[in-house]
Amino acid sequence: MPDPLITFLKKFRDVSPDEGLIMAAAEQRSYKEGEVLLKENTIPREIFFICNGVLKITSVNDKGADVTYFFLKENQFCTILQSFQNQQPAHERIVAACDVEVMAISRVKLYELYAQRPYIEELINSIVQRRLLEKIQIRNSYMGQDAATRYRIFMEQEPELALRVPLADIASYLCITPQSLSRIRKNIR
Amino acid sequence: MPDPLITFLKKFRDVSPDEGLIMAAAEQRSYKEGEVLLKENTIPREIFFICNGVLKITSVNDKGADVTYFFLKENQFCTILQSFQNQQPAHERIVAACDVEVMAISRVKLYELYAQRPYIEELINSIVQRRLLEKIQIRNSYMGQDAATRYRIFMEQEPELALRVPLADIASYLCITPQSLSRIRKNIR
DNA sequence: AGAAGTAGTTACCAAATGGTAAAAAGTAAT
DNA sequence: ATTACTTTTTACCATTTGGTAACTACTTCT
Numbered sequence: 001m002p003d004p005l006i007t008f009l010k011k012f013r014d015v016s017p018d019e020g021l022i023m024a025a026a027e028q029r030s031y032k033e034g035e036v037l038l039k040e041n042t043i044p045r046e047i048f049f050i051c052n053g054v055l056k057i058t059s060v061n062d063k064g065a066d067v068t069y070f071f072l073k074e075n076q077f078c079t080i081l082q083s084f085q086n087q088q089p090a091h092e093r094i095v096a097a098c099d100v101e102v103m104a105i106s107r108v109k110l111y112e113l114y115a116q117r118p119y120i121e122e123l124i125n126s127i128v129q130r131r132l133l134e135k136i137q138i139r140n141s142y143m144g145q146d147a148a149t150r151y152r153i154f155m156e157q158e159p160e161l162a163l164r165v166p167l168a169d170i171a172s173y174l175c176i177t178p179q180s181l182s183r184i185r186k187n188i189r
Numbered sequence: 190m191p192d193p194l195i196t197f198l199k200k201f202r203d204v205s206p207d208e209g210l211i212m213a214a215a216e217q218r219s220y221k222e223g224e225v226l227l228k229e230n231t232i233p234r235e236i237f238f239i240c241n242g243v244l245k246i247t248s249v250n251d252k253g254a255d256v257t258y259f260f261l262k263e264n265q266f267c268t269i270l271q272s273f274q275n276q277q278p279a280h281e282r283i284v285a286a287c288d289v290e291v292m293a294i295s296r297v298k299l300y301e302l303y304a305q306r307p308y309i310e311e312l313i314n315s316i317v318q319r320r321l322l323e324k325i326q327i328r329n330s331y332m333g334q335d336a337a338t339r340y341r342i343f344m345e346q347e348p349e350l351a352l353r354v355p356l357a358d359i360a361s362y363l364c365i366t367p368q369s370l371s372r373i374r375k376n377i378r
Numbered sequence: 379a380g381a382a383g384t385a386g387t388t389a390c391c392a393a394a395t396g397g398t399a400a401a402a403a404g405t406a407a408t
Numbered sequence: 409a410t411t412a413c414t415t416t417t418t419a420c421c422a423t424t425t426g427g428t429a430a431c432t433a434c435t436t437c438t
Binding site for chain 2: 065143175
């Protein structure tokens with residue numbers, strides 16, 4: 001069975017000769033829903049590639065409530081990029097939004113890999129940048145819309161996600177209270 | 190008088206030997222408030238470096254109202270990145286939020302420059318990526334906050350901007366109606 | 379200076395959303 | 409199966425925000 005990370009990278013570029021190198025840098029891990037992959041105010045030492053499941057990037061606001069900035073699912077890289085690059089503490093937290101399997105790559109090993117195979121750095125950077133732009137686009141699409149519309153857009157863009165992560169997470173992601181989101185769902189039926 | 194673009198790049202890396210090359214690729218332009226630098230549904234053929242003033246990236250929603258996604262000011266590059274890279278029509282529009290002076294660099298000339306001086310591609314990519322991450326951070330900081338708080342955060346992060354661009358633009362950027370924003374301002378005094 | 383146009387303010391009411399609380403449904407543990 | 413626990417739903421009222429409209433302040437043009 002081919003590894004999801006390798007399979008994913010091959011969609012962009014043939015990495016066959018370096019499969020071993022890449023796999024040697026990565027470590028497979030599993031997390032249960034709710035488990036924390038990165039605590040807030042800590043320096044991210046690794047980047048995750050999601051093989052299965054959904055991660056969320058969140059933080060706790062002044063009122064103690066969780067704010068969900070992003071969901072990331074299969075075939076996406078996940079880290080707090082600025083903090084990972086500059087090795088500074090991240091304010092955000094990375095949490096399993098449902099049970100997940102990831103490949104964890106430590107920064108040290110990643111940069112060793114980059115040093116050995118510069119094209120991999122280019123490759124991953126371009127993948128990550130593309131995804132960043134997508135995330136911005138998605139956020140933009142919510143702007144200036146009311147709660148019901150934001151939910152409708154979300155359901156068009158990510159229909160399966162609603163089945164996989166708790167309602168409260170989606171509510172937080174869409175800046176709606178869980179009660180309001182529940183009401184919106186009711187009105188749609 | 191040194192050019193703002195060169196001065197800016199020098200903050201990150203010494204580009205002295207290539208100043209001539211860079212300047213040859215750029216063309217200075219001025220726009221008045223409200224002038225459109227890029228129409229929606231057109232392919233961005235150039236990237237702008239802002240020497241002076243503020244640009245906004247907007248689009249028109251289903252109800253005919255403007256939504257302001259971003260403000261960009263002095264010492265920032267501005268284009269619709271995905272569309273610029275892939276030479277596809279952008280849904281967004283680039284408009285002068287106040288009178289501006291920019292250096293416009295055509296994609297063709299930029300890529301010629303990149304071919305001649307690969308380090309410039311790396312340099313600009315890293316600058317652009319850093320700014321993207323910043324924009325995401327700023328948007329995140331508004332998430333889950335009420336209108337008055339969003340305005341307060343905005344005024345902390347960008348105090349001068351409020352003096353330079355119309356209130357309606359800021360309202361749209363913060364997803365508030367101009368009337369509500371006016372009321373919020375009143376309550377703050 | 380006066381007129382016309384644009385931008386910002388204010389007031390009012392309507393609609394959307396938040397917050398509290400309790401019930402219902404679903405999940406996990408014994 | 410029963411219990412305990414968590415998540416989701418529902419109802420209610422309070423608060424925030426939006427939309428319409430009129431007014432004021434500012435610009436710009438002649």
